Structures are given as C-alpha cells and as structure tokens.
Amino acid sequence: MEKLSSYTRVEAHLLQKGRLGISKCPNVTYEMLSDMRKEVERCKDLVERSKTRTVSLPTAPSSSNTADTNKRNKRGPVSALEKAWALEDRKHLDALICRAIYSGGVSFNFLRNPYLREAFAFACSRNMQGYLIPGYNRAREGLLKQERRHLETLLDSTKST
CATH class of the missing domain: 1.10.10 (Arc Repressor Mutant, subunit A)
Structure with missing residues (x-):
C-alpha cells in the first residue's frame, strides 16, 4: 500500500490516477494532462541525473587470480618483486x-x-x-x-x- 501524502493525493487527482477513492479532476483537459505528465517525467529525470556517481580511477586493482597476475604487459612479465x-x-x-x-x-x-x-x-x-x-x-x-x-x-x- 502506497503512502498517501498531500502531494500524492494532488498528483493522483490532477494526473487522473484513480487510486484509493481519489477522484479524477474533471477540469483537466487532455493537453493539460499530457503537459503535466511530461513535466513530471522531466523532473524525475533531473532527480535521477543529479544523483552522485563515481568516476572510474586511472588505476585499477589487480585481481587475485594468479593467471591474470602472470600476464605479460607492455614491459614484459610481472616480476616477483x-x-x-x-x-x-x-x-x-x-x-x-x-x-x-x-x-x-x-x-x-x-x-x-x-x-x-x-x-x-x-x-x-x-x-x-x-x-x-x-x-x-x-x-x-x-x-x-x-x-x-x-x-x-x-x-x-x-x-x-
């Protein structure tokens, strides 16, 4: 069951999401409805893009697999040191x-x-x-x-x- 705060109640009313006895707004036209849905999607995208992301490091940790650690690289095989x-x-x-x-x-x-x-x-x-x-x-x-x-x-x- 979804929590019904005042925001979700207004959203359900204006965006005509018939949930839990919340009536759809009769004054909202189809154009207004599509504009509001686009705006809600745009805001959700902004929130998603604003989340923190990690950037990869220029160095990567070596794997613990001995087959990978013995690989040849540009300088030759990995030394014992x-x-x-x-x-x-x-x-x-x-x-x-x-x-x-x-x-x-x-x-x-x-x-x-x-x-x-x-x-x-x-x-x-x-x-x-x-x-x-x-x-x-x-x-x-x-x-x-x-x-x-x-x-x-x-x-x-x-x-x-």
Missing part, C-alpha cells in the same frame, strides 16, 4: 586516498598527519573483512565525545599540578 609488493594495488590505494582528499576539499597537509598515517598502517597490517569507516553521526557525536573524554583524562594530571 611486483607480485610481492602488490604495486598495482598500492597505486590503486594511493589513487583512492587522493580522490577522497580532493573531493572532500581537505588540505594536502592532511597527508602529513601522523594519526592518518597510523590509521592506514594499522588497517593495512590487519585483515578486517567487512570493516566500514565510521559514519558522519558516529564520528561527529560518539567518537568525538570519546576522544574528548580521553584527552581530558590525560590533561587531568597536568591541570592538577
């Missing part, structure tokens, strides 16, 4: 990090932040399947309060002297 260091995956991760910085309008100095470096080193050294970064509300409310409490306890000894 490239396999060991996962150079393509590293390039892709660098591109993802930089895209996040560019799209968020964050200063390039943020890359020098030791806490950012520590976070990435921690994440890369552990296998945490399914981990998702904290969302907006969790970072803004819960984790911020937790960090503030932690800093206040660290500063208590300094304040008391």
Whole structure:
C-alpha cells in the first residue's frame, strides 16, 4: 500500500490516477494532462541525473587470480618483486586516498598527519573483512565525545599540578 501524502493525493487527482477513492479532476483537459505528465517525467529525470556517481580511477586493482597476475604487459612479465609488493594495488590505494582528499576539499597537509598515517598502517597490517569507516553521526557525536573524554583524562594530571 502506497503512502498517501498531500502531494500524492494532488498528483493522483490532477494526473487522473484513480487510486484509493481519489477522484479524477474533471477540469483537466487532455493537453493539460499530457503537459503535466511530461513535466513530471522531466523532473524525475533531473532527480535521477543529479544523483552522485563515481568516476572510474586511472588505476585499477589487480585481481587475485594468479593467471591474470602472470600476464605479460607492455614491459614484459610481472616480476616477483611486483607480485610481492602488490604495486598495482598500492597505486590503486594511493589513487583512492587522493580522490577522497580532493573531493572532500581537505588540505594536502592532511597527508602529513601522523594519526592518518597510523590509521592506514594499522588497517593495512590487519585483515578486517567487512570493516566500514565510521559514519558522519558516529564520528561527529560518539567518537568525538570519546576522544574528548580521553584527552581530558590525560590533561587531568597536568591541570592538577
């Protein structure tokens, strides 16, 4: 069952969608009806086009399939060093990090932040399947309060002297 708000009731009345006892508007002509339907479609298209889309990165992650990793490329076969260091995956991760910085309008100095470096080193050294970064509300409310409490306890000894 569809929710009937005032908008959907007016839409059903004017666009002559006979639903759930909503009468069709007798004053709407065929030309007016076709114009309104075109306008509704145009607006739906605008909403669809305005949704955020991701743009592909210039680097792509390598697959875990060993047959693909042993393929010859322009420079020849993949070396043991490239396999060991996962150079393509590293390039892709660098591109993802930089895209996040560019799209968020964050200063390039943020890359020098030791806490950012520590976070990435921690994440890369552990296998945490399914981990998702904290969302907006969790970072803004819960984790911020937790960090503030932690800093206040660290500063208590300094304040008391």
